Amino acid sequence: MRSFYPIMADLSGKRCVVAGGGRVAERKIGGLLEAGADVWVVSPEVTGQIARWEAEGRVTVSRREYASGDVDDAVLVFAATNNPEANRRIGGDAVSLGLHVNVADTPELCTFVVPAVWRHGHLLVAVSTSGTSPMASSRIRDRIEAAIGDGIDAFLEFAGEYRSLVLRKVGDPDFRRRLLAELFSDEALDAVRSGSWDELRSRMEAELDKAVLGPGCDNNGR
Numbered sequence: 001m002r003s004f005y006p007i008m009a010d011l012s013g014k015r016c017v018v019a020g021g022g023r024v025a026e027r028k029i030g031g032l033l034e035a036g037a038d039v040w041v042v043s044p045e046v047t048g049q050i051a052r053w054e055a056e057g058r059v060t061v062s063r064r065e066y067a068s069g070d071v072d073d074a075v076l077v078f079a080a081t082n083n084p085e086a087n088r089r090i091g092g093d094a095v096s097l098g099l100h101v102n103v104a105d106t107p108e109l110c111t112f113v114v115p116a117v118w119r120h121g122h123l124l125v126a127v128s129t130s131g132t133s134p135m136a137s138s139r140i141r142d143r144i145e146a147a148i149g150d151g152i153d154a155f156l157e158f159a160g161e162y163r164s165l166v167l168r169k170v171g172d173p174d175f176r177r178r179l180l181a182e183l184f185s186d187e188a189l190d191a192v193r194s195g196s197w198d199e200l201r202s203r204m205e206a207e208l209d210k211a212v213l214g215p216g217c218d219n220n221g222r
């Protein structure tokens, strides 16, 4: 089994070349657009959705077959044509330039695979089965989404602010960690899923005030 290394890559404004304009290319492009990438599509034909993205100025499309040189300025390459020979050639071109490439019909030629994704505000969940079963990745992603729920984003906003306050006000690292861990207890995550974490919020804020102002602490939480 191949063992992939997961990263969250910042592709904003970065040139990503997608060869092919069918259903698979469309799905990969959708993900790239969510990441703000500069997407260039090379394909004789494209789906209606890709043509709409083009009309909106969100992707550039060259309506022709892939040619050597097309990937020269790319940071990432996707070979998603329905022509296995072309896909193999695109993969070879990308690798010879030291670029990462996803070859849709040949996992062994992929230097990266695309996970099933759930995005919700700050949260980005990515699931991969190391190429074994893409459908399993989607289902597992759906289960994670259902288990966490949409309330998570507002909670993460609060968690981010709370963390900054804790880092600023509490000097003792062990105590810091305890306060932060409490914010992500099972009880807290259940409250988030049911949309009722107001009480948790008040309790955590009160606890932090107590920690900073309580007996034995100066205003730096020490």
Ligand SMILES: C[C@@]1(CC(=O)O)C2=NC(=C\c3[nH]c(c(CCC(=O)O)c3CC(=O)O)Cc3[nH]c(c(CC(=O)O)c3CCC(=O)O)/C=C3\N/C(=C\2)[C@@H](CCC(=O)O)[C@]3(C)CC(=O)O)/[C@H]1CCC(=O)O
Pocket (backbone or CB within 6 Å): 027, 028, 031, 102, 103, 104, 105, 106, 107, 110, 112, 113, 114, 115, 116, 117, 127, 128, 129, 130, 131, 132, 133, 134, 135, 137, 138
């Ligand atoms: C997760 C997702 C992300 C995305 O593409 O955005 C993704 N495939 C998705 C769907 C999907 N793909 C396929 C089906 C039909 C059912 C089936 O065959 O199982 C469905 C289901 C559907 O369409 O609903 C067929 C398929 N996929 C690959 C091959 C080639 C092969 O295996 O030889 C074939 C056979 C082609 C053929 O038969 O010709 C290869 C790959 N597909 C991957 C990712 C990578 C491994 C991910 C992992 O590690 O788990 C990898 C290795 C490379 C890559 O593409 O990155 C996305 C779900 C998105 C979502 O739900 O949000």
Ligand SMILES: NC(=O)c1ccc[n+]([C@@H]2O[C@H](COP(=O)([O-])OP(=O)(O)OC[C@H]3O[C@@H](n4cnc5c(N)ncnc54)[C@H](O)[C@@H]3O)[C@@H](O)[C@H]2O)c1
Pocket (backbone or CB within 6 Å): 019, 020, 021, 022, 023, 024, 025, 042, 043, 044, 045, 046, 047, 064, 065, 066, 080, 081, 082, 083, 084, 086, 103, 104, 105, 134
């Ligand atoms: N990795 C995945 O998630 C996944 C899922 C399903 C299928 N596949 C594989 O992905 C490939 C594409 O599937 P699809 O359903 O999008 O196919 P499709 O037939 O819908 O689209 C193929 C596209 O490739 C374009 N094309 C053909 N030759 C080209 C060339 N030389 N240069 C540039 N573009 C070219 C066509 O114009 C068309 O837009 C197939 O090989 C399929 O087996 C991969």
